Amino acid sequence: MGKKEPGMKGSVVLLGVGQVGRSLLHLISGVNARTKADSRLNVIGIADSHAALLDDDALSQEILSEAAGIKETGGTLEQMKSVSPISELASALSPGTILVDVTASSNTGPLLETALSRGCGVVLANKRPLASEWEKAKVFFSHPHVRYEATVGAGLPVISTLRYLISCNDSFSSIKGVLSGTLGYMCSEMERGSSYSQALLSARDLGYTEPDPREDLMGTDVARKALILARSAGWPLEPDKVDVEPMFPDSLSQVTVDEFLREINTLDEEYAMRTSEAQTAGKSLRYVAKIDRTGAAVGLSQEEKGGALGSLSGAENAVIFRTRFYNDVPLTVCGPGAGPLVTAAGVLGDILDLNVHMRKDR
Numbered sequence: 431m432g433k434k435e436p437g438m439k440g441s442v443v444l445l446g447v448g449q450v451g452r453s454l455l456h457l458i459s460g461v462n463a464r465t466k467a468d469s470r471l472n473v474i475g476i477a478d479s480h481a482a483l484l485d486d487d488a489l490s491q492e493i494l495s496e497a498a499g500i501k502e503t504g505g506t507l508e509q510m511k512s513v514s515p516i517s518e519l520a521s522a523l524s525p526g527t528i529l530v531d532v533t534a535s536s537n538t539g540p541l542l543e544t545a546l547s548r549g550c551g552v553v554l555a556n557k558r559p560l561a562s563e564w565e566k567a568k569v570f571f572s573h574p575h576v577r578y579e580a581t582v583g584a585g586l587p588v589i590s591t592l593r594y595l596i597s598c599n600d601s602f603s604s605i606k607g608v609l610s611g612t613l614g615y616m617c618s619e620m621e622r623g624s625s626y627s628q629a630l631l632s633a634r635d636l637g638y639t640e641p642d643p644r645e646d647l648m649g650t651d652v653a654r655k656a657l658i659l660a661r662s663a664g665w666p667l668e669p670d671k672v673d674v675e676p677m678f679p680d681s682l683s684q685v686t687v688d689e690f691l692r693e694i695n696t697l698d699e700e701y702a703m704r705t706s707e708a709q710t711a712g713k714s715l716r717y718v719a720k721i722d723r724t725g726a727a728v729g730l731s732q733e734e735k736g737g738a739l740g741s742l743s744g745a746e747n748a749v750i751f752r753t754r755f756y757n758d759v760p761l762t763v764c765g766p767g768a769g770p771l772v773t774a775a776g777v778l779g780d781i782l783d784l785n786v787h788m789r790k791d792r
């Protein structure tokens with residue numbers, strides 16, 4: 431393949447037009463409205479799992495709004511005029527372009543690697559490429575043109591804090607955190623007296639859970655975040671070094687979603703007991719990730735009531751860094767850790783940062 435010409439300044443290709451992708455398009459349009467023409471972000475490509483829309487100069491605001499409207503109502507980009515196959519996305523990857531992965535796909539790795547090999551930047555809210563086996567994932571942790579703030583704690587400055595500590599030559603002894611808004615919400619509801627089934631159904635009603643809530647309850651999403659934190663701290667753990675305690679039994683893993691939801695009240699007694707054991711010990715039950723250089727454990731844990739994790743309420747996240755400099759009193763980052771808008775804000779921050787960084791490199 432011939433050498434690609436440098437992309438226009440601020441060119442962005444977006445993989446995924448779901449909740450986060452649509453919020454991001456909205457935020458980009460807001461930033462562009464108050465930015466000089468030569469500093470704007472130009473969205474030159476977008477894709478869902480079916481098709482892509484491409485324009486070398488920039489997709490117009492009208493086209494982007496129409497695409498977002500179609501996706502909002504459950505349609506596909508195939509319904510738009512002048513669509514291209516997803517395989518043509520690679521043609522938009524010129525040096526300096528930023529490829530943004532806001533899918534939840536395991537298959538975007540090769541395109542992300544192509545982007546890096548062509549001098550593009552990569553921004554991820556998708557955890558999967560970062561949490562696969564180390565041999566495949568390591569390029570994303572070592573390349574200067576990769577950002578992934580929104581993968582842990584959504585828009586909270588978790589990864590940037592970690593990178594700042596590393597740049598100051600600090601070293602980590604452990605990282606601990608509540609990294610799932612959904613499971614955090616359930617734990618704090620159970621602490622307030624709700625049963626497991628009530629807490630789960632209410633999390634579902636609030637839109638906190640995946641359509642199949644077992645995807646949250648099995649803890650693998652938290653395990654991916656734990657791996658990302660570990661690897662960012664310089665501990666190249668493999669996925670099998672993360673012990674995961676799911677919040678439902680194996681016997682309910684194969685049934686349909688409806689059957690699962692019919693059975694969840696059979697779990698009320700067990701989780702009421704776990705919650706009350708913690709309370710009797712003067713603690714709060716939380717779903718916690720504990721990480722150090724040897725491995726990670728993800729599961730329910732009794733935490734100090736007034737402490738950084740025990741005092742969390744609702745869907746809040748917190749990450750506690752214990753380091754050489756922050757040893758007696760650790761450094762804690764805490765706040766809302768989920769939601770399409772704050773996640774998109776984290777992604778936008780990464781795009782703007784990378785854009786400045788890559789301009790300096792040119």
Ligand SMILES: NC(=O)c1ccc[n+]([C@@H]2O[C@H](COP(=O)([O-])OP(=O)(O)OC[C@H]3O[C@@H](n4cnc5c(N)ncnc54)[C@H](OP(=O)(O)O)[C@@H]3O)[C@@H](O)[C@H]2O)c1
Nearest residue numbers: 446447448449450478479532533534535555556769770773
């Ligand atoms: N929502 C949050 O609060 C939050 C917080 C932190 C991180 N995240 C992460 O952000 C990512 C996006 O979340 P979301 O809530 O926006 O998910 P979502 O609503 O399910 O959207 C995912 C989008 O990705 C598209 N997609 C899937 N595979 C693709 C592929 N191979 N190529 C191009 N597009 C593809 C889907 O297309 P179709 O519509 O055609 O299926 C859909 O448009 C996930 O990795 C999630 O874990 C989300």
